[in-house]
Amino acid sequence: MNELACNSPAERQGVRLGDVITGLDDRAFSTEQAFRNAISLLPANARITLDVRRGETSQKLGMTLSDSVDRPDVSDQGSVIVKFPSESGSPACVPAGAVLVDVAPGSAAYSIGLRTGDYLTAINGKPPVSADQIGSVLESVEGSASLDILRAGTAYRIDVQ
Numbered sequence: 245m246n247e248l249a250c251n252s253p254a255e256r257q258g259v260r261l262g263d264v265i266t267g268l269d270d271r272a273f274s275t276e277q278a279f280r281n282a283i284s285l286l287p288a289n290a291r292i293t294l295d296v297r298r299g300e301t302s303q304k305l306g307m308t309l310s311d312s313v314d315r316p317d318v319s320d321q322g323s324v325i326v327k328f329p330s331e332s333g334s335p336a337c338v339p340a341g342a343v344l345v346d347v348a349p350g351s352a353a354y355s356i357g358l359r360t361g362d363y364l365t366a367i368n369g370k371p372p373v374s375a376d377q378i379g380s381v382l383e384s385v386e387g388s389a390s391l392d393i394l395r396a397g398t399a400y401r402i403d404v405q
Contacts, residue, residue: 245259245260245261245262245263245264245265245401246261246400246401246402246403247261247398247399247400247401248260248261248337248398248399248400249397249398249399250337250394250397250398250399251337251397253307253308253309253310254307255337257305257307257308258305258307259294259296259305259307260298261392261399261400261401262298262299262369262390262392262401263296263297263298264296264297264298265279265294265295265296266295266296266297266302267294267295268282268283268292268293268294268295269292269293270293270295272295283309286309287309288309288310288311289308289309289310290308290309291306291307291308292306292307292308292309293305293306293307294307299369337394337397337399341363341364341365341366341371341372341394342363342364342372342375342378343361343362343363343364344358344359344360344361344362344363344364345360346360347359347360347362352382352383353382356382356391356402356404357400357402358382358391358393358402359395361395362393362394362395363393363394363395364378364391364392364393365392365393365394365399366390366391366392367381367389367390367391367392368389368390369390369392381404382404388403388404388405389403389404390402390403390404391404
């Protein structure tokens with residue numbers, strides 16, 4: 245999972261940023277598109293089991309599918325809706341960590357997809373500890389890294405090569 249909507253049904257039921265879905269109801273799929281097709285054919289409220297690899301550990305997550313759009317009715321509310329992340333949800337969905345105050349267009353950070361206002365919640369799966377660490381990851385041309393960010397209520401994983 246390189247993108248996870250915070251407080252979504254998947255996040256509330258245990259799916260985490262970085263999980264690798266390897267199967268659905270004990271059935272493996274050769275491509276992401278095949279998995280998406282299979283799950284799209286299932287009705288809302290269907291009980292499923294996802295085979296997931298999280299780091300070096302494989303596990304099964306039982307969950308109930310929701311409607312394709314799980315949004316509140318805003319017809320009689322004001323123009324601003326505020327949602328706070330659930331305490332039991334994914335750590336990737338908690339607005340903590342370094343907030344990127346200014347990401348200049350044309351910079352290395354901008355070119356990999358970071359934007360002003362993003363929360364940098366993890367570097368290679370661990371919370372960032374210093375501005376120097378963040379800078380060295382962004383400036384490094386050797387190796388690779390994964391950056392977890394929170395932007396406007398959605399958690400993303402950016403793989404830097």
